[in-house]
């Protein structure tokens with residue numbers, strides 16, 4: 634079975650459209666998201682454009698602030714301070730990656746935690762770690778859990794989940810969310826010994842390594858649910874650019890129970906969950 638992330642994202646946006654209208658009617662609040670893009674990375678420009686478009690489509694306000702590549706860290710911090718103080722802005726997102734001369738951790742720390750719709754601020758990671766209800770949870774990990782439940786249903790208790798990758802943005806938060814779902818969780822990474830054998834134990838396998846076709850069919854427990862977070866641009870046999878995940882899709886699909894495709898899997902859920910977090914932030918701040 635192929636888990637359709639495009640459809641799941643469209644379903645979530647439909648629910649959010651209703652919630653946004655309700656929030657406006659009951660509280661007079663229209664959630665507002667501002668996305669900040671520094672530089673001209675072509676992929677980032679596409680993602681930001683899609684974020685702004687989809688935010689508006691569900692009835693929210695969205696603004697984009699585009700800054701030149703040579704923007705200094707101090708200038709970016711000044712922009713964030715203005716947004717932190719603007720009551721019409723409920724959610725702030727700084728598109729990553731930032732140019733090399735800007736320290737991402739300084740920028741993330743400068744966003745007011747209740748407006749941090751990416752869920753990357755230490756306050757939100759701490760809330761997630763402690764299982765506190767007010768946490769804004771990173772979007773890609775939220776999307777991974779929703780897609781897993783699309784196939785396995787709401788109860789993931791007792792299942793063994795293996796996460797390959799330990800980044801602050803995907804690996805660590807998705808492992809915490811799986812733990813909240815009562816899974817037994819293993820976090821594997823580049824230093825893990827016997828990675829194939831570790832993966833063979835997985836009822837749920839989350840691949841977030843950033844290496845094209847890294848996960849092999851021989852690593853998969855028959856019937857397992859595979860969530861592919863990778864977005865790798867490679868050349869096909871004709872030299873044409875194409876997008877592939879971290880999983881060797883064609884061969885793994887023959888062994889597993891369900892798998893997310895790339896494109897059309899986790900990626901669309903990342904943006905839909907950003908809209909969900911913006912509604913949550915408007916409720917926190919509005």
Ligand SMILES: Nc1nc2c(c(=O)[nH]1)N[C@@H](CN(C=O)c1ccc(C(=O)N[C@@H](CCC(=O)O)C(=O)O)cc1)CN2
Pocket residue numbers: 679680726727728729730751772773864876895896897898899900901902903904
């Ligand atoms: N501040 C952030 N920066 C980045 C994040 C993030 O969550 N917050 N994640 C990624 C990029 N990203 C969102 O920003 C993102 C990546 C991919 C997709 C997506 O829908 N991909 C499509 C394919 C699109 C294509 O053809 O290129 C898919 O997988 O179907 C959405 C959002 C890094 N930066």
